[in-house]
Amino acid sequence: MPDHTYTISQLASEFDVTPRAIRYYEDRGLLNPARAGQNRIYTFRDRGRLYLILRGKRVGFSLAEIGEMLDLYDLDDGQVGQASAVLEKVQRRIAILERQKQDLDQVIFELRNDSRKIEVFLQANSGPIKFEMPMPAGTDPEYLEHPEAAAE
Amino acid sequence: MPDHTYTISQLASEFDVTPRAIRYYEDRGLLNPARAGQNRIYTFRDRGRLYLILRGKRVGFSLAEIGEMLDLYDLDDGQVGQASAVLEKVQRRIAILERQKQDLDQVIFELRNDSRKIEVFLQANSGPIKFEMPMPAGTDPEYLEHPEAAAE
DNA sequence: TGTATAGTTTACGTTTACGTCAACGTCAAT
DNA sequence: ATTGACGTTGACGTAAACGTAAACTATACA
Numbered sequence: 181m182p183d184h185t186y187t188i189s190q191l192a193s194e195f196d197v198t199p200r201a202i203r204y205y206e207d208r209g210l211l212n213p214a215r216a217g218q219n220r221i222y223t224f225r226d227r228g229r230l231y232l233i234l235r236g237k238r239v240g241f242s243l244a245e246i247g248e249m250l251d252l253y254d255l256d257d258g259q260v261g262q263a264s265a266v267l268e269k270v271q272r273r274i275a276i277l278e279r280q281k282q283d284l285d286q287v288i289f290e291l292r293n294d295s296r297k298i299e300v301f302l303q304a305n306s307g308p309i310k311f312e313m314p315m316p317a318g319t320d321p322e323y324l325e326h327p328e329a330a331a332e
Numbered sequence: 333m334p335d336h337t338y339t340i341s342q343l344a345s346e347f348d349v350t351p352r353a354i355r356y357y358e359d360r361g362l363l364n365p366a367r368a369g370q371n372r373i374y375t376f377r378d379r380g381r382l383y384l385i386l387r388g389k390r391v392g393f394s395l396a397e398i399g400e401m402l403d404l405y406d407l408d409d410g411q412v413g414q415a416s417a418v419l420e421k422v423q424r425r426i427a428i429l430e431r432q433k434q435d436l437d438q439v440i441f442e443l444r445n446d447s448r449k450i451e452v453f454l455q456a457n458s459g460p461i462k463f464e465m466p467m468p469a470g471t472d473p474e475y476l477e478h479p480e481a482a483a484e
Numbered sequence: 485t486g487t488a489t490a491g492t493t494t495a496c497g498t499t500t501a502c503g504t505c506a507a508c509g510t511c512a513a514t
Numbered sequence: 515a516t517t518g519a520c521g522t523t524g525a526c527g528t529a530a531a532c533g534t535a536a537a538c539t540a541t542a543c544a
Contacts, residue, residue: 189520199521204502218509218522238435240392242500252446253463267450274443281436283390284429291426294404298419311405341490351491356532370539371491394530 186222195234205233208243210250240280245273338374340365347386357385360395362402392432397425 188199205211206220210233213220222230229250236246252266294311340351357363358372362385365372374382381402388398404418446463 187520198503200504201502203522208501220521235435235439238432239439244500263450263453267447267454270443270447270450274440274447277436277440277443280390281433281440283387284433284436287387287391288426288429288433291422291429295419295422295426298415298422301415302419339490350533352534353532355492360531370493396530 184224186227188220188222191222191227191230195230197234202230205230205243208247210243210247239277249273336376338379340372340374343374343379343382347382349386354382357382357395360399362395362399391429401425 186194188202191197192199192202202211203220206213211222211226211229213222213226215221232250232253233243233246236249237243241249248269252270290312297311338346340354343349344351344354354363355372358365363374363378363381365374365378367373384402384405385395385398388401389395393401400421404422442464449463
């Protein structure tokens, strides 16, 4: 299977993207498929890179950022020029991703609550739904107890 | 504190965005600050909405999607027209977010590995670093044992 | 009174990530 | 021989999310 190759539309349909998108990734230097004459031929490794590209996209990376990360993975062939610089970048990226994960957890939590409330509403079919508007950090805790005290 | 109001630049510096961005969110219907003559005045609630907008952005929502979610939070005043339609949307969104979270976890895990390896390298200062290229689902497990068998 | 500061609108520019033709090559099958 | 099916390279279009002046207003302060 690893020595298998793929056409552009095979990969496109497997990963549910358009051939145009895949060619675009090549334009941006994220892929470098071999050619059979004029046609692109994708190796197993190319497929792996495409997988990483799409996963990177799903978590919000730009193609440029994904490119840097792929370069990282390509460093395995020797010359780790500025390892400490790379280290810094990777660690900054990890910090960003962890904040993102916290945000994600919170959003999921809130949406679950909303979902549950809507379900209850659909069962009871009566009364308005009360969603919660989360307060930003730094909110006076006293406000949470007596919100109606706030004159608008 | 809840009756406090904010100028555009106060919110901009607090949340580290430009006034231009905040006005743009208003253009897209995500904010509706009051006016003092010509100038915008943001209430505590407006600030909360801005907070939600930015958090939504961090997890990859488009402004249009964020707008829908904010509308969801505004449903608290009665009329839940198509609660079941909303429910569907919310649940689809949850599913997407959970996949995103899995991707995020995996990316973080891999970056941690890379980071650790770079650190070890910087200590030992010898030998090339071996990063791991994760395989997409469907990879022949046998390949993982004998990758060199793949002739390129 | 003048200037600095903060806000406003209008409008055009920019980047990213593709979509969408158009025009063409190639190979297999009818 | 021609018709698809699949591939290619331009080239232009587009939506999103702002950036960046330009020109103006209003308030504050020395």
